Amino acid sequence: MFEGLETPRLILDAERLERNAVHMRNRCAELGVTLRPHLKTAKSIDVARIAADGGQGPITVSTLAEAEYFAAAGWRNILYTTAIVPAKLARADRIQRAHGARLLFVVDDRDAATAIGKAAVSLGARFGVLIEVDCGEHRSGVEPASEALVAIADAIHACAPHLELTGVMTHAGHSYAFDEPAPIRALAEVERQAAVASAELLRARGYPCPIVSVGSTPTTLFAEHLSGVTEVRAGIYLFWDLSQLSRGMCAEDDIAVSVLATVIGHQHSGPSLILDAGALALSKDIGANRFMPEAGYGLVCDPVTLERLGSLAxxxxxxxxxxxxxxxxxxxxxxxxxxxVRILPNHACLTCAAYASYNVLHAGKATEEWPRIGGW
Amino acid sequence: MFEGLETPRLILDAERLERNAVHMRNRCAELGVTLRPHLKTAKSIDVARIAADGGQGPITVSTLAEAEYFAAAGWRNILYTTAIVPAKLARADRIQRAHGARLLFVVDDRDAATAIGKAAVSLGARFGVLIEVDCGEHRSGVEPASEALVAIADAIHACAPHLELTGVMTHAGHSYAFDEPAPIRALAEVERQAAVASAELLRARGYPCPIVSVGSTPTTLFAEHLSGVTEVRAGIYLFWDLSQLSRGMCAEDDIAVSVLATVIGHQHSGPSLILDAGALALSKDIGANRFMPEAGYGLVCDPVTLERLGSLAxxxxxxxxxxxxxxxxxxxxxxxxxxxVRILPNHACLTCAAYASYNVLHAGKATEEWPRIGGW
Known part of the structure; x- marks a missing residue:
């Protein structure tokens, strides 16, 4: 199946990817929300096409390198979810102008909004802006439905038309702390309410707020409803990994990416197999170990069937x-x-980041190679 | 100093690098051994030139991608220290033929030696081979000065002239378990004896064994003598990092690489600064925390002076x-x-791996950019 491939290589199972993409599209249709896939995991045009069922709808990215790559390939509606600073605005403007794309930024600070607005004015550029609210992860975002939120909206509006207040967004990243549905379902409702209440307050103050964006794969899967939400950002569902498996978010045979490695040694003290896949090929992420301590840096599988070899890790x-x-x-x-052997990765986002391409497995053959974008 | 640079970026201080390179060259001259710098950390032609004081002497690499990159740039004597397997031999042969380089492999298994020899014969290729012995790390290598070692030598010799037994090598990677000189000095002697005794046994059996290679930066620094050793492999000394600082191997102002990042948010719950340098820009390695628990994923410094900002991490x-x-x-x-801000990295090998280039700081200016090679 993998003759002629030099290891380590990143293998992507196209059938599993397709199935995962369909499942999330159906889930979002059921919830009545737009899916804006987060492509920070896949960083691939080919994967993005599958996520969007061949279309080029709204997407989410985490770096301007991704924004540029997808814009150059025809995507037009790109939400960049790492808070922007003025020094990055000139490049963002070039991306918009060169490719006719529209970038949406996130902002969670009034002074930052003013500084970005000033830079946009001096560039003669126009950008859409979502205000990020903090639904409890405490990474980024302003207090939901607060006067601080309104103050940011006012600061953005003061820079119109160079900045256009386009809505609100939040991210329940703390949903990864659980491995059972009930607390995730509760968190999905907290996430929904944070976004919807913030949008309602802004509308009450005269800002239309067309986008109400939430997202994390677990909360999307377990939300009871997403009333008032317009779109969902999720990404890891395309590939899945041991971190998600350990939290009960997927089945083992949903995991679409794996690392192909070669046994390069037999260590008799131990004893151990030595593989040519180490910290760079797998990453040092051990996020699965919280709920699956046997995961180590990855589970070792048969290269053809991708079934686990005993409990090897x-x-x-x-x-x-x-x-x-x-x-x-x-x-x-x-x-x-x-x-x-093939290794199921702990955290697909970090494992994939080491590779410049996917070797794509389709109908039992790994003949195709899909590039991916790295860096910033 | 860094105006116009979009973050995150990998900054390399050229003066510190030069000083580190000189220091290790002097140390190896004092020990009477050849320095074969390990370029798995730097992965850069420009850095390799500084390591070798402008020359193109023997080098060590960890991937065939590095071997190819350095061979194409003129290096001729390249030791590839990840055990080779037959499936990778055709590429190694192409690298040798295309660039007139000579690759040295490491082998620690008799059957593997025979398989590699068979592949070399069928390619009509010739490679040098070092036998790896295990001086106690138990990652790879055969028992030093053992009959198993001789059996591997016989297997290699049976494939002459396609395989040429060129010597022995060992790696005291377990020297990283200590943060004081005495046990490292003792380990350096164990490492030396493992290599020298193995070479002597092979010579007694009629194999000349011209190369006796040891290496790890700590054992090179603390060895009392390296009598009988011909060369040393060390790499992290070029850059240093918090893992090495935490073990007392370097001073803080020896650390030559750092990550330039931007404050993109102020989180009031906490409170915390949010930077645009996360798991991809810093890596998830936390190797420094064993002896320096305050290191976190990296220490936060002034961007100009690279002095620590309080105890921020x-x-x-x-x-x-x-x-x-x-x-x-x-x-x-x-x-x-x-x-x-600038961030001192936990483990330079892993942090650098995320970047396609260094922004090089020289005489207070960061105008130059040096490419680096990634992947496999």
Whole structure:
């Protein structure tokens, strides 16, 4: 299946990806909201097309490099969710002008809004802006439905038409703290209310606020309803990973990305298999271990079936070496030096970031390669 | 100093780099050994030139991508220290032929040696091979000065001239477990003896074994002598990082790489600064925390002087966001949104891996950009 591929490589199962994409589209249709897929995980035009069922609808990105890449490929409606600062505005403006795209920014501070507005004026540029509200993660965002929120809206409006207040957004990133539906469902409602109440306050003060954006894959899956919300941002659902599996968000056979690696050594002290996939090929993220302590840096699977090999996991990583303890040396005959395995990743966003492309598995063949964008 | 740079960026201080390179060259001259710098950290032609004082002497790499990159730039003597497998030999052969370079491989298994030899024969290729011995880290390598070692030598020799047994190597990676000189000095002697005794046994069996290679930055710094050793592999000394600082291997003002980031938010719940440098820009490595628990994901410094700002550290990372708790909100006036900081990295090898280039700081100016190679 993988003859001729030099490891480590990032393998993407196209059928699983398609199924995951369909499932989330159906879920959003059921909720009556637009899906604005977050492409910080996939960073790929080919994946984005599948996420949007062949279209080029609204998307979410986390870097201006992604914004530029997707704009150049024809996407027009791009929400950049890392708060913008004036020094990055000239590039954002170039991206808009070169490709006819429209970038939406997020802002959570009045002075920052004013500074961005001033920079937009001096560029002669126009940008859409969403105000970020904090629904409890306490990473970023202003208090929902607060006077501080209105003050930011006023600051944005003062820079019209260079800044256009387009709505509100929030992110329930703390939904990852749970591995059962009930608290996630409760959090989805907190997230929804934070966004909707903020939009209602702004409307009461005369700002139309057409976009009401929420998002995290778990809250989207478990929300009872999303009344008042217009769109959902979710991304990891395209690929899934052990962090999501450990929280009960997906099944093991939903995980669409894996790392193809080769056994390059047999360590008799231990004993352990040594793989050519270490800290760079897998990342040092161990987010799955909170609810799945056996996950290590990744679970070791058969390269063809992607079924787990016993309970083998990568437990130690060096830069280019991964060590997989085995119960006994009979495993050395089963997995001789030169044989391949596939590893289910802990956190797909970080694992994928090390690779310049996907080797795409389709109908049992890995003949296609899809590029992805990295950096900033 | 950094006007016009969009963050996050990887900053390399050229003066510190030069000083670190000189220091290690002097140390190796004092020990009477050749320095074969390990370029898995730097992955840069410009840095490699400084490491070798302008020359193109022997180097160490961890991926074939690095081997290809350095061979194309004129390096001829390249040791690839991740154990090779037959499937990677055709590419290695192309690298040798295209650029007139010579690759040295490491092998620690008799059957693997035979398989590699068979592949070399079928390619009509010739490679040098070092046998890796295990001086106690138990990652890879055969028992030093053992009959298993001799059996590998016999297997290599049976494939002459396609494989040429060129010597032995070992790596005391477990030297990172200590933060004081005495146990590292003891380990350096264990490392030395493992390599030298193995070379002596092979010579007694008729194999000349010209290269006796050891290496880790800590053991090189603290070895009492390296009698019988011909070369040392070390890499992190070029840049240093918090992991090395926390172990007493360098001073804080030796650290030559840092991440330039921008304050993109003020979180009042906490309170915290939010930076545009998160898990991808810093990596999730927290290796410094064993001996320096306050290191978090990196220490926050003044962007110009690179002096620490109080005891500020990045304590939480999301994909593109880093959170820095501050003692009180007076820090928000000191570091307004849009201001820059520099972050000393936990583990330079992993942090640098996310970037396609260095912005090089020279005489107080960051005008130059040096590319680096990634992937495999």
């Amino acid at each position: 990568v437990t130690t990583v060096h830069q280019e070496h991964g060590a997989v303890p085995v119960p006994d040396e009979s495993w050395f005959a089963r997995l001789p030096i030169g044989s391949m | 990045v304590t939480t990372v999301h994909q593109e966001h880093g959170a820095v708790p501050v003692p009180d909100e007076s820090w928000f006036a000191r570091l307004p949104i849009g201001s820059m």
